Amino acid sequence: MAWKTNWSVSVGGQVITAALSPYLETITVTDKAGASSDSCRLTLNDTGGRIKLPQPGQTLVVWLNGVQVFSGLIDSVKSSGSRSAGRGLSVSAKGFDVRGKAKEPQRFHKDDGTIGDFLKTASQNAGFDLKIDDDLANIARDYIAADGESLLHIGEKIARELGATFKLREPLAVLAKHGGDFGLPEIAGLFTADDSGNLISWDIEPISTRPVFKEIEARYFDRNKGEVLSFKEDGGEAGRRAEAVNVVRYVAHDENHAREIVAGRKRENEREGGKGRVELDLTPTAQAEALFRLSGTRTGVDGTYRIVSVTHKASRSSGATTSLELQQPQDGAGTDDR
Incomplete structure (x- = not known):
């Protein structure tokens, strides 16, 4: 069965789309706001064991409909099989090298420094360059220390304290304020009764009360x-x-x-003022922390939301979709003045 979605895959810097085409069954790519790394999983029909076994640490790049949706390093390769189901191969990758120094404990401190200086040192110790929001970088601290904490732990701790997103995407460590302008394209979701819109389904709670405070x-x-x-x-x-x-x-x-x-x-x-999930026709330009504009559902639900997680799923048998997890309702979402 031929693929309905245009895709391309590169391993170790070599495009292997044509060679992989007879075997590739599904592609799943996830992009989350926060320290959870971008991830990708390819599942392949391994009948006959003809596929050369990929090696952890090799680069993996994936495109859907001509848009790059993942770039990272292979961290796991699993083979499975049975008499009735045949053989399968699963290749998983992360946005950074999980074998590297990002998980190595660090011990150092800075006196009369800034968050930017401290995180830059932690990033460089782990082999990463730092990209940080200027407002966060310039925050001064009399004393700040890492006491046996890895870059992953340091970044996530600072992000929780300052209401920010921390992300490792080799070769960069990124820290940016929640709700900031990330320069990402806005994504639109339109529901229509005649199915001409790109919105397949939605499940949204536009007003969340338990996690918010006066x-x-x-x-x-x-x-x-x-x-x-x-x-x-x-x-x-x-x-x-x-x-x-x-x-x-x-x-x-x-x-x-x-x-x-x-x-x-x-x-x-x-x-935390609202949350939900939508499913769209494949939208490869969607990224975590971009804005999502919803229309065509109903008053009080339509509006703008912040994307906190993106999952692209493509399958040989069933086409491709994009699922978004949403928070931070704006522009009328959660209000009904009728």
Whole structure:
């Protein structure tokens, strides 16, 4: 059976599309916001064992409809089979080399430095260049340390504290604020009764109340006064539907640190204001952290959302689709003024 989707695959820098075509059965690519690496899985019909066994560490690049949807390194190759089902081969890859120094514990500290300086050192120690939002890079800290933590742990910890996304995509380590302008193309989803739109299905909760808070509060130690004080801000648009205050458990180093924590929690509060999932006809340009504009469903659900996860699935037998996980409703999503 011929493929209905245009695809191409490169392994170790060599395009093997034609050679792979008789054997490739499915392609699954996932792009998530956060430290979870981009991933790709190819499943192949391995009848006769004719396919040369790929090796972990080889580069893998995948295109769908002419758009590159994955670039990374092979980390796992599995063979399976039985008398009734024949033989199969599964090739999995990640956006960075899982054998490398990204998982190696580091021990160092910086006095009177910035988040950018600290994370740049951690990234370079692990063999990565750093791309970081300027506002985050310039955050000053009297003291910041890595005590047996890997780059993965360091980046994710900073991202949680500051309301940001941390990602490893070789050769880059990336830290960017939630809700920022990532320069990614906006994706549109249109539902129509005659199936002329690209939206196949949706399952959306445009108003989430449990994870959001009315206000965000962080305590900090004031050295001049010798006492613990607090800094508080409202929880943004999403927080208007809540009554509880999100009090950060630990005490910040100083007032600036408290303000940074509150700003990060506020961004997270807005992000958690709604959630859902949609399935589209294959949309290879969709990426995590891009905006998604939904229309044609109903008042209160239509609007703009932030994409937090993208999964492309292509199959020899059934064509291809793109699934999006969504958060942070905007532009009318979650409101119905009728």
